Amino acid sequence: MGRREVFLEEMGLGPVWRRRGEPAEAAPQEQVPELDWTGLKDAVAACTACDLHKTRTRTVFGVGDENADWLFVGEAPGADEDAVGEPFVGQAGKLLDNMLKSIGLKRGENVYIANVVKSRPPGNRNPLPGEIAACFPYLKRQIELIRPRLIVTLGKVASETLLGREATIAGLRGKVHAYQGIPLIVTYHPAYLLRTLNDKAKAWEDLCLARETMQNLQSGAPVAI
Numbered sequence: 001m002g003r004r005e006v007f008l009e010e011m012g013l014g015p016v017w018r019r020r021g022e023p024a025e026a027a028p029q030e031q032v033p034e035l036d037w038t039g040l041k042d043a044v045a046a047c048t049a050c051d052l053h054k055t056r057t058r059t060v061f062g063v064g065d066e067n068a069d070w071l072f073v074g075e076a077p078g079a080d081e082d083a084v085g086e087p088f089v090g091q092a093g094k095l096l097d098n099m100l101k102s103i104g105l106k107r108g109e110n111v112y113i114a115n116v117v118k119s120r121p122p123g124n125r126n127p128l129p130g131e132i133a134a135c136f137p138y139l140k141r142q143i144e145l146i147r148p149r150l151i152v153t154l155g156k157v158a159s160e161t162l163l164g165r166e167a168t169i170a171g172l173r174g175k176v177h178a179y180q181g182i183p184l185i186v187t188y189h190p191a192y193l194l195r196t197l198n199d200k201a202k203a204w205e206d207l208c209l210a211r212e213t214m215q216n217l218q219s220g221a222p223v224a225i
Contacts, residue, residue: 032137033144037066040141044118049134052119052127058085062114062142063107069214070111071148072096073139074189075157076127082120087113092190096154099190099203103211112146114139116161132161143180149217151182152210155189173206176213178225183217185210 035043044061047053060077063086080090088096097107105111117127117135127135139161143151153159159172162179163186172186187206188199216223 029134029137032141035141037145040138040145044138047118047135047138050119050131052117052121052131055122056119057082059118060085060087060115060120061118062112063087064112065108065110066112066146068110068112068146069149069217070105071143071146071151072100072111072113072154073151073158073162074113074115074154076115076117076124077120078124078191079120087115088190091194095190095193099207102204103207112142112148114142116158126157132157136161143182148182150210150214151179151184152206153184153186155192158189159186173202174209176209176223176225183213183223183225185213 029049032040032043041061044059047059056077060081074087077087078090078092080093081087087093096113100106100111107113116139117131118138119131119135121127121131151162153162156169159169160166162184163172163177169186169188173188177184177186185206187210188196188203193200193203213223215221
């Protein structure tokens with residue numbers, strides 16, 4: 001019996017049964033900080049906390065090593081991700097894979113990839129503040145469960161969300177920030193780089209900074225934040 005079922009039974013509201021293949025009910029937001037991986041995945045799949053659930057094909061939870069040192073965070077699923085339920089699978093995903101490869105990383109191997117928002121905004125627009133607020137508890141819990149040594153934010157939405165302030169990528173990149181004590185590096189979103197090839201050199205600089213920061217973390221050398 002899962003934690004939710006135990007809780008409901010203690011409250012005199014259980015047991016809870018559902019048909020095979022039927023999605024779990026959405027977990028109340030206040031329960032999210034207590035969820036394990038299974039409970040969190042079920043909660044995201046059933047989430048109706050914002051209107052994006054009305055237009056999505058499926059949620060996009062995240063993918064990779066659940067004990068990874070590296071966490072890469074984007075903003076929201078696009079059409080390809082909405083279709084298959086995995087982040088960064090289209091052209092932007094191919095570029096992200098190449099970016100990982102350039103610093104000796106590979107999707108799924110000591111790397112976890114997630115988005116701030118787990119459902120696709122219509123027309124691939126930027127997620128609205130209310131949608132980010134509704135979805136952020138899930139990302140926060142993912143970070144708590146993974147306990148990464150380094151976070152790399154991809155684009156403005158992810159960077160502003162985790163740093164808690166408005167800023168441009170140009171103003172944030174090139175230095176080490178922190179989220180809840182975890183070193184954080186800001187770089188451009190791969191979809192942006194597909195449209196703005198001149199900034200690929202800057203993204204390479206950001207990746208080199210991330211690699212250097214991780215090396216310092218692994219060696220015990222101080223990391224200036």
